[in-house]
Each structure stands twice: as structure tokens, then as C-alpha cells.
Amino acid sequence: MTIVDRLSEKSDHESVGFNRSFTSGDVGMDGSCSSSWAVGPSMPGDSPRLKPSGGCLGPTPGAAVYNGTPASMDRPKDHDGIELPQKVLFPPERLSLKWIQVHRIGAGLQNMGNTCFLNSALQCLTYTPPLANFMLSREHSKTCHEPGFCMMCTMQNHIIQVFANSGNVIKPIGVLNELKRIAKHFRYGSQEDAHEFLRYTVDAMQKSCLPGTK
Template sequence: LVQRSSEIGSLGRSSAVMEQADAAPVAAVGPVPTKGPLSWRPSVVGAGLQNLGNTCYVNAVLQCLTHTPPLAISLLNGQHQRACQKQPFCMLCAVRAHVTRALLHPGDVIQPRKDLVASFHRHRQEDAHEFLMFALDAMQRCPSEDTLIQQIFGGCWRSQIQCLRCLGVSDTFDPYLDVTLDITAAQSVEQALRELVKAEKLDGENAYHCGVCLRKGPATKRLTLHRASKVLILVLKRFTDVTGDKMDKKVRYPEHLDLQPYLSVQKAGALDYELFAVLVHSGWTCHQGHYFCYIRAGNGWWYRMDDSKVTACDTASALSQSAYVLFYIQRGELERATGGASADRAPRSPGADPIGRDAAVGEPRSPSSIRVSASEGPLAETDIQEITLEQWRRHQEHSRPKAEFNLRKVEPALRPIAVSEAQEVYEPLLCAGPPSAGPASCG
């Protein structure tokens, strides 16, 4: 039931991946932090992605990775790019270039980099989860940054077998990047997790040979979380291994998930995770259908991202899907990424534009109404710039809510983007209007 690290990365290892000349990595974005992570709270969602022909599974995975806070922060601080040798190809640099372009072009449609899928895509519908694990494994194999993916997505299971004769205990530890849940009999993610860690009796033909008493006899086996990952990837096992047929049933999944009951060593207090991405498959088998996703951007708003179409939606819509892959982040990691406050607690008002109108159409934000902090932590009160009442009214007029924005243009080719150090795409944006305007109303 658990995806072991040894099973990850068997896809595409024999195929060489060559970096394309028209898709060079972008320049470093902003200064390298000396203490702590960069603040992560963009005011808008990233760009839509063009479908290049049966690449919806790629687009859905890239959108989920783009909006994974600790991964985006680590890539955008520029430290890896300066140390990387890029020989012959670096998946981390390729993903970094994609993340930067997506966040610098809100309201547009961009093409996903072809070198991201050159050794995986076979011009047919592929499985999104397989591509996700392929991408994570490829990023792990960068020699100059071989621990980043483990630090973000990696955790460790403890498999404990206890002999019922001498009560001797044997522990085995297995690392993981994702957790596969059997949903055959489960109606919710919590129920599937409880089934995963339920104690198993080893007896009869499955009797255990104890290494302590050196006898074969009954034993119990239980799987628990020895070390929980910062970002938790839950895969709902919807497809059969042989035919690829889909189990199309609704499985409830929470916005907030507590992993405390599944830990090897119980600790005081909850181990809270928050949902930030939902990957969905529409269709009857893994060989056909369509992939799209729901993501929660740094401004706290949910969006449906379906190739080039990006639509603002409510939380209820994001929680009512027939999910295939769920992305959760530890509450503490999310608070560090968003400057000390969980994104879902962001105040919202009827006048707040969740997409950010000026950013969506490529218009520069007015320096009189918005100020980008140069610090790495939350903004202080002295960082707020005053505006006139008339400026605030004009700001409110531009920030009327829109259910959907039309993506304006498709970039014809993948070009290197030079980013100056003044462009802090992941620095917090703070509207200078009254608190009722909300965090996402900096149109």
C-alpha cells in the first residue's frame, strides 16, 4: 500500500534528456536569503499552460509543483542555480525556469518546457502520478542538490513486528515520497489511513521467525509514521494494475488533516496539515480521459487550473472532487512560507479580486498603492505607504471580483527570461488600503 523510495524512479532512466537551446534557465530571482526561507505570498495565481497534445497530465502536475510553497521558495532563491553544473541536464533548473515563468506571467498562457518531459512523454495519454514521481526522482538526481526533494517530500515509515511468544521487537524503516491509499472499502481519506496502519496478525503460513527467541510463531505487524514529511502526497489508488480500469467513487478528503494518530511516537498536540492542491482525473481508464487540478495560491484563494483555463472557485468546489492525488503541507511550513499566518485565514471581502486584475493583464502595479518589502520576514507597520481616498476608490474599482479571467496570449516559444533583483516575485504584497480590502485586493 505504500510507495517505497526504491520503487520510485524506474521510469525513463534509460532515456537521455537533453536541454533545449530555446529553454535556458532564467536568471536568479532576488537575493539569496542568509537566514530562514523567503516569504511566499504572491498576489495572483500562476499562468495557464498550453496543451501540446495529450499533455494535460503534465500541465496538472506542473501546476501542483509550481504552487508547492517550500519547493518554489527553494528554487526561486537562486542558490541552486549558481551551484549547478547542468551536465548534461538538470531537472531542478528546468522546473525552476518553469515556476519563474509561470509566476511572472499571470493572466497569460505559456508553453510547458519540452525538456521537462522529453524522456517521458510518448505522445499519448500518460498517468499523472507516474509523471509526478518521474519528475521528483529526476530532481533528486541533481548532484549539487540531492537532498532538497527529500527535505520537502520525504518521510519515513516504521514497520514493527512483535513476536507474541517472547515479545521481541524488530523495526524496519522505509523512506517514502508519497503514500498510496487503498480506497476499495474506504469512504474517506482518514478511513483509508486507519486501514493502512492497522495492526496485522502474522500466523499460520505467514508465521514470523523471531530473531530474538529464534522460533517461528505468531506475531503482529504494524506500519506507523516514524518521520512525517513537510509536504504530504496522498495517492488514491483508483486504477487497477492490469487493465488500468478506474474505480470512480467519491472519497471524502478534509481541508485540514491531523497525522498525529498515525505517528510511531505519540506527541502532545496535533500534527496539522492543510490541503493546497487536488489533482483530478476525468475518464474511465488511465489510458484516456483528462487531467486538471485545483490549487490554493499564496493569497489563500482556490483556483481550478485546466490547461490554459484558470478559474477562481470556492473551497467547497475544491473539496468535492473525485480526487486522484492530494497535496498537503504541514501547518508550520505553510506559516513560515506565508510570513506567519496560514493562507486559509486570510480575510476576504466582497470587493477583493482573487486573481489580481492588473497582474492578470500585465499592467504594472502603481507604486503609490502597493509596496513590495525587501525584507525576508513579515512586513512591519512602517512598510505601509499612505494613499489618498481617491486613489483607494480607484483601486477598489479595479478590484471588483471576477469569476474567471480570460488568458490573453500564448507565448509562441520558450525564451530565457532575465529577471532583475528588483523583481521579488515571492515577496509579500501589502495593500495600503483599509483592512476590509483583503489581502488579495491589491489589483
């Protein structure tokens, strides 16, 4: 049951004598019984009036009670009351927040012309242990059957290349070639926002793991 405060100004419904009932399908506000509330027809100078029926306590005048059971309430939830995901991309018990294998510092990334936004975001993702552990295991590519663009495969190839060229500088060509697939408005050679690129990249990676979202 949700209580929605009304504004003090008259709405269009008030000006035409709006009359509608809102019935709570639960116990009353005092927990004693069910209650119904109606917005009476507007009169000159009057604001909507909530009329109780059944003698139960209800919300204060000036509030309307809307009742409804969202479909999401029927979905299973965890012990914190949070809806369970429709698909688990990677079980949490298999996540390792620390490096599984110790690596030497990976390769640096060459600026290909206003690509510092891309390089910085890629470096942040490359040195995020849970993601890097998964990518270096090549687990995704072993099960990926996507014939076209797959951001997970693109990121996996990039991270593997970074750690295979420790002490060197590489060109992030694999990611640059997919720039417009990551976001249509990105342009090669244009200075873009690093945070925006990071968000679109993570979103593209998630879509690669969910069928029907490409």
C-alpha cells in the first residue's frame, strides 16, 4: 500500500468534479481492519475530501491510497528481500577478490590519438582481480557461440595480451576497432569521457552474456 501526497493546487480532475475510490486491500492504517477511502466531488473552494467507510482509521486528508500488488512481488527473493536474478552470470562462490596467480605488471597502452579515455578505462578493468581472473582463465571464449561482436571476447583478448607483454607498450587495436559497437556515438579520434566509456563497456560485456539483448 502506497500513500501518495497530493499537491495543494487543484488538478484538472478537481475542476470537473472528479470522483474515484481507492480501496486498501490490506489492514487499515491502525492495523485493525480494511478501509475504503473516496475522493469526493470538488466544490468551489473545497479540496478533495477523503471519506472513511467502516469506521476505521485512515490516512490524513490530502492523501490518496493506491492499492496494487506489483508482479515483481511474486518473484522469489533472497533473505534480504532482494529479488533473485533471472540468470546468474557467474556464481559468487567462484569469485576470487584476490589475484589467483601473481603476474608481473602488464603492458602499457599507446595513445592512438585522443584515446586516453579508453586507455584509462581499460587499465582499470584489466587490474580488477575478479574480472582479470575470469578473463585469464579463458572460460568465456570456451562457451561463447556468438558469431558477431562479443565484448566479453574482446575484453578477454585484450587482458590476455596485456599480461603477455609485460614491460612493453601495446596498441589497444582490438577495442578501438569495436568502438562504434560499444556505443554508436563514439568516434575514433574524438576525445570522449572515460567514465561514459567505462559504463558502455561494462554494459556491452553484460549484454554479451545475456541472450537476446544484443
